[in-house]
Amino acid sequence: MIFLIFLLLCYYYISADPIMYTCDLIKLTVLGYYCSLMGSFAIDRYFATHYWRWYERGSLSTLLVLAGAESAMILPNVLVGVLNLEGTLYFNYSLFLFMLLQSQNTQAFIRTYRINVRLRQEIARGASVGSYSISKTFQVNENVVVME
Helix, strand or coil: CHHHHHHHHHHHCCCCCHHHHHHHHHHHHHHHHHHCHHHHHHHHHHHHHHCHHHHHHCCCCHHHHHHHHHHHHHHHHHHHHHHHHCCCCCHHHHHHHHHHHHHHHHHHHHHHHHHHHHHHHHHHHCCCCCCCCHHHHHHHHHHHHHHC
């Protein structure tokens, strides 16, 4: 991936020093990615909670959730990095966007955690006929333990 970015930058000759441009772009992308990591994890746990039958099968299509979550976290950060390095977006604004992204991802993480805790409490109170499943119980308990 880094090599492809380097070739793209050399082809368009965006900067006088494409190696430094590439390093700065990677630095900003990694910073943004770590700010959005909780969101990626929240998306994964959301699908594990609400679509547990499909998720527990472990088919290759569950990898699409991971690929989609990671793409949703990486691509906006690359865009912010490019806009920042091109001078379209000032660094202060990109830091503000990273903080906004972090706050949104924290809210998504907390919301997903609360959903799982509520489901675990409902299961612990007693199962109603037709809604109880050992797989669902295991998945909800796993989500809560992993998120704590």
